[in-house]
Amino acid sequence: xxxxxxxxxxxxxxxxxxxxxxxxxxxxxxxxxxxxxxxxxxxxxxxxxxxxxxxxxxxxxxxxxxxxxxxxxxxxxxxxxxxxxxxxxxxxxxxxxxxxxxxxxxxxxxxxxxxxxxxxxxxxxxxxxxxxxxxxxxxxxxxxxxxxxxxxxxxxxxxxxxxxxxxxxxxxxxxxxxxxxxxxxxxxxxxxxxxxxxxxxxxxxxxxxxxxxxxxxxxxxxxxxxxxxxxxxxxxxxxxxxxxxxxxxxxxxxxxxxxxxxxxxxxxxxxxxxxxxxxxxxxxxxxxxxxxxxxxxxxxxxxxxxxxxxxxxxxxxxxxxxxxxxxxxxxxxxxxxxxxxxxxxxxxxxxxxxxxxxxxxxxxxxxxxxxxxxxxxxxxxxxxxxxxxxxxxxxxxxxxxxxxxxxxxxxxxxxxxxxxxxxxxxxxxxxxxxxxxxxxxxxxxxxxxxxxxxxxxxx
Amino acid sequence: xxxxxxxxxxxxxxxxxxxxxxxxxxxxxxxxxxxxxxxxxxxxxxxxxxxxxxxxxxxxxxxxxxxxxxxxxxxxxxxxxxxxxxxxxxxxxxxxxxxxxxxxxxxxxxxxxxxxxxxxxxxxxxxxxxxxxxxxxxxxxxxxxxxxxxxxxxxxxxxxxxxxxxxxxxxxxxxxxxxxxxxxxxxxxxxxxxxxxxxxxxxxxxxxxxxxxxxxxxxxxxxxxxxxxxxxxxxxxxxxxxxxxxxxxxxxxxxxxxxxxxxxxxxxxxxxxxxxxxxxxxxxxxxxxxxxxxxxxxxxxxxxxxxxxxxxxxxxxxxxxxxxxxxxxxxxxxxxxxxxxxxxxxxxxxxxxxxxxxxxxxxxxxxxxxxxxxxxxxxxxxxxxxxxxxxxxxxxxxxxxxxxxxxxxxxxxxxxxxxxxxxxxxxxxxxxxxxxxxxxxxxxxxxxxxxxxxxxxxx
Numbered sequence: 001x002x003x004x005x006x007x008x009x010x011x012x013x014x015x016x017x018x019x020x021x022x023x024x025x026x027x028x029x030x031x032x033x034x035x036x037x038x039x040x041x042x043x044x045x046x047x048x049x050x051x052x053x054x055x056x057x058x059x060x061x062x063x064x065x066x067x068x069x070x071x072x073x074x075x076x077x078x079x080x081x082x083x084x085x086x087x088x089x090x091x092x093x094x095x096x097x098x099x100x101x102x103x104x105x106x107x108x109x110x111x112x113x114x115x116x117x118x119x120x121x122x123x124x125x126x127x128x129x130x131x132x133x134x135x136x137x138x139x140x141x142x143x144x145x146x147x148x149x150x151x152x153x154x155x156x157x158x159x160x161x162x163x164x165x166x167x168x169x170x171x172x173x174x175x176x177x178x179x180x181x182x183x184x185x186x187x188x189x190x191x192x193x194x195x196x197x198x199x200x201x202x203x204x205x206x207x208x209x210x211x212x213x214x215x216x217x218x219x220x221x222x223x224x225x226x227x228x229x230x231x232x233x234x235x236x237x238x239x240x241x242x243x244x245x246x247x248x249x250x251x252x253x254x255x256x257x258x259x260x261x262x263x264x265x266x267x268x269x270x271x272x273x274x275x276x277x278x279x280x281x282x283x284x285x286x287x288x289x290x291x292x293x294x295x296x297x298x299x300x301x302x303x304x305x306x307x308x309x310x311x312x313x314x315x316x317x318x319x320x321x322x323x324x325x326x327x328x329x330x331x332x333x334x335x336x337x338x339x340x341x342x343x344x345x346x347x348x349x350x351x352x353x354x355x356x357x358x359x360x361x362x363x364x365x366x367x368x369x370x371x372x373x374x375x376x377x378x379x380x381x382x383x384x385x386x387x388x389x390x391x392x393x394x395x396x397x398x399x400x401x402x403x404x405x406x407x408x409x410x411x412x413x414x415x416x417x418x419x420x421x422x423x424x425x426x427x428x429x430x431x432x433x434x435x436x437x438x439x440x441x442x443x444x445x446x447x448x449x450x451x452x453x454x455x456x457x458x459x
Numbered sequence: 460x461x462x463x464x465x466x467x468x469x470x471x472x473x474x475x476x477x478x479x480x481x482x483x484x485x486x487x488x489x490x491x492x493x494x495x496x497x498x499x500x501x502x503x504x505x506x507x508x509x510x511x512x513x514x515x516x517x518x519x520x521x522x523x524x525x526x527x528x529x530x531x532x533x534x535x536x537x538x539x540x541x542x543x544x545x546x547x548x549x550x551x552x553x554x555x556x557x558x559x560x561x562x563x564x565x566x567x568x569x570x571x572x573x574x575x576x577x578x579x580x581x582x583x584x585x586x587x588x589x590x591x592x593x594x595x596x597x598x599x600x601x602x603x604x605x606x607x608x609x610x611x612x613x614x615x616x617x618x619x620x621x622x623x624x625x626x627x628x629x630x631x632x633x634x635x636x637x638x639x640x641x642x643x644x645x646x647x648x649x650x651x652x653x654x655x656x657x658x659x660x661x662x663x664x665x666x667x668x669x670x671x672x673x674x675x676x677x678x679x680x681x682x683x684x685x686x687x688x689x690x691x692x693x694x695x696x697x698x699x700x701x702x703x704x705x706x707x708x709x710x711x712x713x714x715x716x717x718x719x720x721x722x723x724x725x726x727x728x729x730x731x732x733x734x735x736x737x738x739x740x741x742x743x744x745x746x747x748x749x750x751x752x753x754x755x756x757x758x759x760x761x762x763x764x765x766x767x768x769x770x771x772x773x774x775x776x777x778x779x780x781x782x783x784x785x786x787x788x789x790x791x792x793x794x795x796x797x798x799x800x801x802x803x804x805x806x807x808x809x810x811x812x813x814x815x816x817x818x819x820x821x822x823x824x825x826x827x828x829x830x831x832x833x834x835x836x837x838x839x840x841x842x843x844x845x846x847x848x849x850x851x852x853x854x855x856x857x858x859x860x861x862x863x864x865x866x867x868x869x870x871x872x873x874x875x876x877x878x879x880x881x882x883x884x885x886x887x888x889x890x891x892x893x894x895x896x897x898x899x900x901x902x903x904x905x906x907x908x909x910x911x912x913x914x915x916x917x918x
Contacts, residue, residue, distance in 0.1 A: 035623045164494045166846055168897070201897065361820070361876050363847075387625055388822075390849040417820050417876060419897045438627070438660065438878045 026383055026456070029314070030449040034387060036308050037445035043304040044437045046074055047297060047359075051290035051432035058119070059284040059327040060092030060258050067283055068261050071303070071324045075265035078307045080322075082268070085261035088337040090327045092258050093120050095287055096251035101195060101224060104130070105244035108237050114227035115195065116207040116288055117252040118179060119330055120214070121223040124193065128249030129154065129222065131192050135238055139177075139185045151190035154246050156238075157182045158197045158231050161422070168201055168418045169357070172425070175199040176210070183223035184215045193222040193248050197231035198427070205229050206427035209286050211330050222250055262334045265306055266321035269455075275318045276342070277454055279305055279353035279447060282328030282400055289430030293421060297359025297435055297443070298414070299324045304444035305451055316455045318350060325400040328356065332399055339403030349409035351454045353447060354398025357414065358421040359435040362446045364391030369410030373459050377412070380453050389446055391415050410459050414447055485842055485915070488773070489908040493846060495767050496904035502763040503896045505533055506756060506818075510749035510891035517578070518743040518786035519551030519717050526742055527720050530762070530783045534724035537766045539781075541727070544720035547796040549786045551717050552579050554746055555710035560654060560683060563589070564703035567696050573664045573686035574654065575747055576711040577638060577671040578789055580682040583652065587708030588613065588681065590651050594697055598636075598644045610649035613705050615697075616641045617656045617690050620881070627660055627877045628816070631884070634658040635669070642682035643674045652681040652707050656690035657886070664688050665886035668745050670789050681709055721793045724765055725780035728914075734777045735801070736913055738764055738812035738906060741787035741859055748889030752880060756818025756894055756902070757873070758783045763903035764910055775914045777809060784859040787815065791858055798862030808868035810913045812906060813857025816873065817880040818894040821905045823850030828869030832918050836871070839912050848905055850874050869918050873906055 037043075054070060057063040068085065075083045101115040117123075131152060136142060137159040142150065157178035161171040176199040183194045198208035205227045214220040226234065237244055263283060269275060281298025285291020302322040309320065326334035342349065353365075364384070367374050378392045397411035405411060416439075424430035496502075513529060516522040527544065534542045560574040576582075590611060595601060596618040601609065616637035620630040635658040642653045657667035664686045673679040685693065696703055722742060728734060740757025744750020761781040768779065785793035801808065812824075823843070826833050837851045856870035864870060875898075883889035 034625065038623050038625075163897075164497050166493065166497075166901075361878050388850075391847075419820050419901070420895050423895070436879050436882070438622075442625075442878070 023383070026453065029452055030383055032312055033308050033448040033452065034445040036311050037304065037441040037448070038438065040311070041437055042307060043300045043444055044440055046303070047292065047300045047435060047440065048432050050296050051292045055290050056287035057283070057285050057291060058093065058287040059090040059260055059330055061094065061287070064260060064284055064326070068263055068326070071263045071283055075263060075303060075322070078265065078310055080265045080267045080306050080310065083265045086264055086337055086341055088260050088262055088326045088333045089257050090260045090333050091120070091330050092255040093330065094253055094255060096123060096253060098249055098251040099224065100249045101226065102247045103234060103237055103244055104247055105237055105241045107241040108244065111233070113230040113234065114205045114207050115224045116209050117250045118196070118209055118223040118225055119211040120254060121183065121212060121250070121252055122220050123251045123253055124222045124249050128247055129193050130245050130247045133238060133244065133246045135235055142185055142189050147189045150186065152192050154248065155182065155186040155191045155194045156234060157194060158235055160197065161199055161201045163201045168422045171201045172199050172422055179210050179225060180212055183212050183221050184218055187218045187221045191221060195246065195248065196223065196225045198225050198228050200228060200422040200425060202423040203228050206429045208426045209288055210426045222248060224248060224250065260326045262326050262338055263324040264321060265303070266319055267306060267309060267316055269318040270315050271317040273319050275348050275350050276321055277318055277351050277451055278321045278323055278349055278401065279451060280323040280325060281355045282334065283324035284327050284329050286329060286426045288428045289424070290432055292430050292432045292435050293358035293424045294426065294430055295328065295356045297440055298355030298357070301355045301440065301444040301447055305448045308444065308448045314452070318455050320451055320455060328400055335400040335403055342404070349404050349407060351410050351412060351459050352397065352401035352404045353412045353414060353450060354401045355414040355443065355447060356398045356400065357416045357418065359440045359443065360417040360420055361439045362389055362443045363415045363417060364389040365450065366393060366395035366397065366413040366415050367410070368395065368397045368405070368412070373410040376459060383453070384446065384449065387442065387446065412450070414443060416443065482842070485912065488911055489842055491771055492767050492907040492911065493904040495770050496763065496900040496907070497897065499770070500896055501766060502759045502903055503899055506751065506759045506894060506899065507891050509755050510751045514749050515746035516742070516744050516750060517552065517746040518549040518719055518789055520553065520746065523719060523743055523785070527722055530722045530742055534722060534762060534781070537724065537769055539724045539726045539765050539769065542724045545723055545796055545800055547719050547721055547785045547793050548716050549719045549792050550579070550789050551714040552789065553712055553714060555582065555712060558683065558709040558711070559707070560685065561706045562693060562696055562703055563706055564696055564700045566700040567703065570692070572689040572693065573666050574683045575666040575668050576709045577655070577668055577682040577684055579670055579672070579713060580642065580709070580711055581679050582710045582712055583681045583708050587706055588652050589704050589706045592697060592703065592705045594694055601644055601648050606648045609645065611651050613707065614641070614645035614650045614653045615693060616653060617694055619656065620658055620660045622660045627881045630660045631658050631881055638669050638684060639671055642671050642680050643677055646677045646680045650680060654705065654707065655682065655684045657684050657687050659687060659881040659884065661882040662687050665888045667885045668747055669885045681707060683707060683709065719785045721785050721797055722783040723780060724762070725778055726765060726768060726775055728777040729774050730776040732778050734807050734809050735780055736777055736810045736910055737780045737782055737808055737860065738910060739782040739784060740814045741793070742783035743786050743788050745788060745885045747887045748883070749891055751889050751891045751894050752817035752883045753885065753889055754787065754815045756899055757814030760814045760899065760903040760906055764907045767903065767907045773911070777914050779910055779914065787859055794859040794862055801863070808863050808866055810869050810871060810918050811856065811860035811863045812871045812873060812909060813860045814873040814902065814906060815857045815859065816875045816877065818899045818902065819876040819879055820898045821848055821902045822874045822876060823848040824909065825852060825854035825856065825872040825874050826869070827854065827856045827864070827871070832869040835918060842912070843905065843908065846901065846905065871909070873902060875902065
């Protein structure tokens, strides 16, 4: 061996041994986190309570407030250093007790459809609306048909989510504009109401609701969604009888804003208490299901990180903070309030992790950060290989932490297997029994491991 | 540019362009396969029929024969070049209509448990067996307790599947010896019967059945399995009342062997008809569920490969063959018959692909082949990246194709997400509604893509 090599080794070897010992220590801690997650169903049981005892919890409603109280108590039971509510003013939309759509066709007869009102929609008034239906597939068609053809009619948006896309989030993304902006766009041409095909690749009888937005400059009109099966049926009947009418009757309404809250729990950092790693999901959910996959699962996984830290007695160097965000579904007021409070307190967020893609098996993390941080996170991939996490890619994070981007914080989205998610999403089908205990727990462990590495090595 | 480099480029560039064009062509074909799979629910509908109209189909039973006829017709409807039945003599075990286990405790009262007979078990006789119970966790404990302690008693195997394992196949593998060989081992010490904790990480009320084996040299004794919840209950009651008795009554029985069949469909190779790529899963299933994940899904995915080839009009160079194997669950006679027939016909199998890990989301492939073939398959990984296949590792394939190893054929197991599989496996819970249409279809597409690459480039 040459002198130079010997000399070089003398310097490098201790560093190599140190690095390898550190990696070994990291492996051990992460393995412990997985074991704690997989052998203690605490999070799963909490999700069960949230879903089956409280249920759907759209912001502004009594159910949402019940959920706030429950999650606060749950966090307190974990005995972190601090648990508090962060006030948030939220919209208050109530679905009412009537949402009906019925086809009336001289040729084909009458047929009631599986429908529900879209979030923030106005009602139809007691008498409902009866009008002819025009099927369209995008906003351009509205312009082509024009005001004369549309005025007084019900616009039926029926562009299907593309099943050939490999990731259902892409299928959804390619269809959801109809739900979000269909009423606003159709109203510009004088439509009396809209009925929108559910934004899902699933062929089912569940209407999949979601928020829709009015424009300040256009008169609001009622907006419903219809199950994919019934959208197909309505389309088929329209072909046979273009003169058929649709009767729509809904009594949903927008009420004055109310005060609600984000629920926050944290363990103070031993070395850098002023530097925060925040993680979590949203506490509110749509009202027609139980909000199990969206986003009870992700919110609970955030809480589980704290529970796992406490169970293993790990003391973080930075402050680690779980947040159950309020009002992701309507106007993301919880996200705004959180970022605003952080700014006021002058908190530095060294990372944000959001879990809002359902409780299915973990894939990994989508990383919204400049290359140095991105590559640092990617360098941890081998530590997660034993747990079959394989996805560490540049990409979006989540809406609840997105405001932290202005502060320059690296943002991370927890990514799960997407195939089943939109079968449940925003529908009565999003119930606790659809969440697998192990898939939920593996997610909590994956997030815990990532928080641990960020806390240990910084970002 | 130096002359040498110019010269080198003159040689290399055309090859590089050719390779890149070929890869591009492969990408296009694989993308078409995915689109066909994801937009045509033919396979899903066939699985629905198999599961909900025929149902559970343990070999030797009328249901299994009905399934053979159905799958033959289904294959014929795809119009491959050949469809045929391959005769297989199979065992015929019937569950009977009685499988009862009841705790009788003077201290705690009576309690009926969720149980079922294990495959190939003998019955108890009309009067049943009433005996004291000894809980053990492994075969060593039997030796420690000895014949004196065990004689006449019912042995209760209660070692739980380890939930902390990341892959549930490992959890299962660590517990299943109790089911497979528990009766044989306990009989050596004179036990009157065995009751075995279900080999699953799931905490549920479903007994999870499966095959058990007697030894020729030991008198057979009845063998049951009990749900994990009731195994916990029995264990708890035993702690409070070690003198409790268990009443077991089952009228299952072993009948004379009958002739059944593998169902085979193939498209003849245009260049190498004598070289075969075989793929598929097993047609038989346990009787208490619908055999949806185990293994209706995998069997149907094999058939789908042929359907996708026909739908896209792709003509393979080698013979591609889908097999629905009979009798995977009891004695793997279909696997043996297939290998035997292949040997007799002098067929060369250039690859075998087995799908028998449930219909969940695809991970990739487990490859049982020497390094050159292993590395060739691994080199195709980038072609599957758009479809989120990430697992291309050396490992086992599957029992139905395992006999081809003697012929030196590279064997491949189609690998899926394992987290939910053992919730269903061998239980009444393995029903069609647990299979997600997209997850099933993505698997069929993944297998089609792999068959296409093997056919195009050889192995």
